[in-house]
Amino acid sequence: EAGVAQSPRYKIIEKRQSVAFWCNPISGHATLYWYQQILGQGPKLLIQFQNNGVVDDSQLPKDRFSAERLKGVDSTLKIQPAKLEDSAVYLCASSSRQGAAGVSPLHFGNGTRLTVT
Amino acid sequence: RKEVEQDPGPFNVPEGATVAFNCTYSNSASQSFFWYRQDCRKEPKLLMSVYSSGNEDGRFTAQLNRASQYISLLIRDSKLSDSATYLCVVIWLNTGFQKLVFGTGTRLLVSP
Numbered sequence: 453e454a455g456v457a458q459s460p461r462y463k464i465i466e467k468r469q470s471v472a473f474w475c476n477p478i479s480g481h482a483t484l485y486w487y488q489q490i491l492g493q494g495p496k497l498l499i500q501f502q503n504n505g506v507v508d509d510s511q512l513p514k515d516r517f518s519a520e521r522l523k524g525v526d527s528t529l530k531i532q533p534a535k536l537e538d539s540a541v542y543l544c545a546s547s548s549r550q551g552a553a554g555v556s557p558l559h560f561g562n563g564t565r566l567t568v569t
Numbered sequence: 570r571k572e573v574e575q576d577p578g579p580f581n582v583p584e585g586a587t588v589a590f591n592c593t594y595s596n597s598a599s600q601s602f603f604w605y606r607q608d609c610r611k612e613p614k615l616l617m618s619v620y621s622s623g624n625e626d627g628r629f630t631a632q633l634n635r636a637s638q639y640i641s642l643l644i645r646d647s648k649l650s651d652s653a654t655y656l657c658v659v660i661w662l663n664t665g666f667q668k669l670v671f672g673t674g675t676r677l678l679v680s681p
Binding site: 485487492493494495496497500502507508543557558559560561562563 | 577603612666
């Protein structure tokens with residue numbers, strides 16, 4: 453089974469520039485998550501999709517971050533404009549089940565390490 | 570109070586030692602719990618689920634204490650390769666969907 457694919461692995465940009473990250477979840481996984489992990493901290497949820505619908509984006513800084521999951525498969529996360537404090541690893545994860553039947557574990561991609569200078 | 574709290578450590582232990590970490594959670598309606606392991610500059614990987622009756626996987630034992638609202642991870646006979654950050658995940662129902670929250674992680678360093 454192929455894992456969660458993310459690209460790029462690394463990105464360096466200047467503040468106020470734009471950047472986009474891409475994620476391809478495990479085939480058949482309905483739930484997709486984007487997490488931000490700042491060095492020394494645990495992953496913080498930015499947005500959660502169930503198929504192509506958003507179920508939780510309460511911690512997404514919507515003035516600069518946006519995400520979409522067209523067709524309920526691939527997803528992109530965009531930051532525009534970037535700030536210094538956005539320097540972090542952006543992790544995409546997927547899971548096969550969420551609902552009354554319970555939650556299956558998350559499978560993470562390798563992440564994108566973003567440095568904003 | 571944070572939703573999920575962990576002692577960040579680091580826990581420095583010699584090879585062969587037994588070490589335990591706790592993770593406390595604030596939502597008494599939390600339903601599911603997991604432990605993840607994260608190596609330096611890598612993504613988190615599932616270590617084990619935590620079941621109500623407690624569960625064991627080799628040298629690793631996970632337990633849940635609902636009354637005191639914490640989960641624990643016990644590692645016996647520590648190996649150098651156990652050096653990593655251990656993240657707990659707590660899940661509860663939130664307006665129709667399950668919300669997953671990670672702790673900040675506990676760093677373990679196993680020395681020769």
